[in-house]
Amino acid sequence: MLKIKSQMYNQDGPVLSLLSSGRIRMPDLWTGWTWTMARNVPGSFALFGGQEVARHWLFKQHDTSVVQHFAASMFGATCSILVASPFDVIKTRVQGEHFGQSKSGFVVARELVRNEGFLALLKGVTPKMLVIGPKLAYGMGLAQLLSAKLLGREGNR
Incomplete structure (x- = not known):
């Protein structure tokens, strides 16, 4: 959350200095945790x-080769990124609000769709596919x- 704040508002500095200055409260550090779980x-x-x-369905076999295994994992990673991206x-956006002025995620989603359209929920999906996709698929x-x-459970193919 602090990373997002510092990227959006150029707020640098350690967590303790932000807490001690009174600019943030301890509960503010967990803003958006429900949306993280929902993602x-x-x-x-x-x-x-x-x-x-x-x-199982595309390769129609249980015993898959190494290449098929990684191709299936890439398909799974792509599905995961596409499903999780709107929540992310x-x-x-919830975490990007100024401290103490956070809106509900549902309000943020409604405003986002109304002002920018449904495709705004997929913002940033291309960089995620390029950066996170291969790591997720490989792992x-x-x-x-x-x-x-x-x-x-596998043959030696």
């Missing part, structure tokens, strides 16, 4: 669900591949 739950579901959909935009693919190999 993470469907995002995680889309990550694992998308990966399994690709593995709302969370960032997910490697974890799933190693898990399957160690548990003996």
